[in-house]
Amino acid sequence: MCKNRSGLPGSLYPRRVGGSADSLTKLPTVVLMSHPPKEPETSHDFVKQSSLYQEFLAEREEILRHKWLESERLGYDIGFERALLDWIRKHRDGWRAHRRALLQHQQTQKNKN
Secondary structure, three states: OOEOOOOOEOOOOOOEOOOOOOOEOOOOOOOOOOOOOOOOHHHHHHHHHOHHHHHHHHHHHHHHHHHHHHHHHHOOOOOHHHHHHHHHHHOHHHHHHHHHHHHHHHHHHHHHO
C-alpha cells in the first residue's frame, strides 16, 4: 500500500490496472461539506437551462475527454488540473470557434423553418 503526501496509506488518485479502455479504476468521492440549502425548483431549472451553464457543461465534457485521452497516451492519470491547463492552451480557442459556428448554423436553420 502506498502512502500519500500526508503519510496516510492509500491514494486519492486512480491506479492503473491494465491496458484496456477501463484501465483507470474509479474511487469513491468523499464530500466533506454539508449539503447546500434547497433552492426553489424554478431557479434550479432556470440555471440548468441557461446558455452559460450549457457552455460550462460542454467545455467540461471536452476537458474530461482530453484528460482520458492524454492519460491513456501517457499510461497514467494526468489529473484534472493538468488536463484543464493543457486543453485551454492547446484546444480551447479552436473548440470555442467551432462550437460558436455550429450554434450559429443551428440557429440559422431553426429560423428558416
